[in-house]
Amino acid sequence: xxxxxxxxxxxxxxxxxxxxxxxxxxxxxxxxxxxxxxxxxxxxxxxxxxxxxxxxxxxxxxxxxxxxxxxxxxxxxxxxxxxxxxxxxxxxxxxxxxxxxxxxxxxxxxxx
Amino acid sequence: xxxxxxxxxxxxxxxxxxxxxxxxxxxxxxxxxxxxxxxxxxxxxxxxxxxxxxxxxxxxxxxxxxxxxxxxxxxxxxxxxxxxxxxxxxxxxxxxxxxxxxxxxxxxxxxxxx
Numbered sequence: 678x679x680x681x682x683x684x685x686x687x688x689x690x691x692x693x694x695x696x697x698x699x700x701x702x703x704x705x706x707x708x709x710x711x712x713x714x715x716x717x718x719x720x721x722x723x724x725x726x727x728x729x730x731x732x733x734x735x736x737x738x739x740x741x742x743x744x745x746x747x748x749x750x751x752x753x754x755x756x757x758x759x760x761x762x763x764x765x766x767x768x769x770x771x772x773x774x775x776x777x778x779x780x781x782x783x784x785x786x787x788x789x
Numbered sequence: 790x791x792x793x794x795x796x797x798x799x800x801x802x803x804x805x806x807x808x809x810x811x812x813x814x815x816x817x818x819x820x821x822x823x824x825x826x827x828x829x830x831x832x833x834x835x836x837x838x839x840x841x842x843x844x845x846x847x848x849x850x851x852x853x854x855x856x857x858x859x860x861x862x863x864x865x866x867x868x869x870x871x872x873x874x875x876x877x878x879x880x881x882x883x884x885x886x887x888x889x890x891x892x893x894x895x896x897x898x899x900x901x902x903x
Contacts, residue, residue, distance in 0.1 A: 686829065708889040719793070719879050719894025720832070727889070765831060769889035773839075776847070777892065779824075779831035 680704050681768055681780035689786045690756055698751045698783045700766035706778075707771035709742055709749045714763040756787045791815055793895035795880050801901045802870045810865040810898050812880030820883045821863035822847075822892065823855060825876040832879065838863055839886045870902045 681702045690696055700709070708727045712720035724733050726742035726749065733740045737760075739752040749766055766780040793814045802808055814821065820839050824832040824847075834847030838857040852874060854866045863882075867874060878898045883890040 681831070683831075710889060710891075712892075718896055719881070720892075721894070722891045725889055725891070767832075767892075773886070776822075776834060776837060777889075779833070781829060781831045 680778045681766060683764075683766060683780040683783050685783060686781065687784050687786075689788065692758060692787055692789050693755050694787075696753050696756060696785070698753075698764055698785075700749045700751075700780050702747050702768060702778075704768070704770065704778075705746050706768035707746070708769045709746075710767045710769070710777065711740055711749070711751055712765045712767060714765060716762075720763075720765055753785075756785075758787045758789050761785060761787050793880055793882055793893050795878075795895035795898050797898060798896065799899050801903065802867075803903050804871060806870050807866070807868050808870065808900075809867075810878055810880075810900075811862070812864065812895060813862045814880075814882040814893070815861065816882065816884070816893065817860070818882035818884050818893070819860070820886045820890075821857065822881040822883075823853075823863070823865045824879045824881065825849065825874075826879060826897075827876050835865065835878075870900075872902045874900065875902045876900060 710725045711723045714720040729744045729746045731742045737754045764783045767777040796811045822837040823835040836855040838844045841860045880895045881892040
């Protein structure tokens with residue numbers, strides 16, 4: 678059962694454009710992470726959000742955790758070709774383990 | 790520091806063959822994980838090991854076995870490979886056993902079962 682749905686699945690934009698990726702669930706998460714994966718490599722953590730309503734910025738990337746801790750968004754301002762990759766959200770349901778539920782992924786291509 | 794290493798990088802098997810995917814981390818992490826990644830499905834947890842000497846099933850454990858050989862190494866075995874097991878396999882590790890700790894991933898093993 679897929680608990681985390683991401684939209685859009687694919688996104689192809691021109692350099693300099695803005696974009697938003699959404700991560701939605703009917704489950705409440707104790708925290709949520711965003712990873713970026715480049716071709717032929719494993720995912721790399723970008724950010725962890727913990728508090729409902731929390732906003733974190735990482736240069737041109739802005740991450741928001743929904744007030745009810747069921748959803749999250751990633752906004753990229755003035756996208757660069759170096760932002761190209763697969764973006765994955767991952768929710769932690771809480772408890773004594775580090776098990777994550779990964780989203781379906783958003784494949785972003787930024788054309789120069 | 791190599792981080793998380795996986796071998797092999799690529800493998801082609803025939804249906805019914807067996808193989809073991811190897812994973813090692815040099816970060817003194819306590820917990821290790823095996824995922825598979827399929828198009829449109831994100832990453833799905835196969836098995837995990839919260840600490841040395843323990844292993845538990847994840848979301849999709851059928852057809853797989855694991856061994857936490859020591860704190861550094863966590864292997865994934867396919868006893869009788871099936872075409873449905875064609876996928877990219879990732880190993881990951883975390884320092885902490887609990888909480889939303891950062892997961893560090895290896896480069897993956899691309900497996901094709903004919």
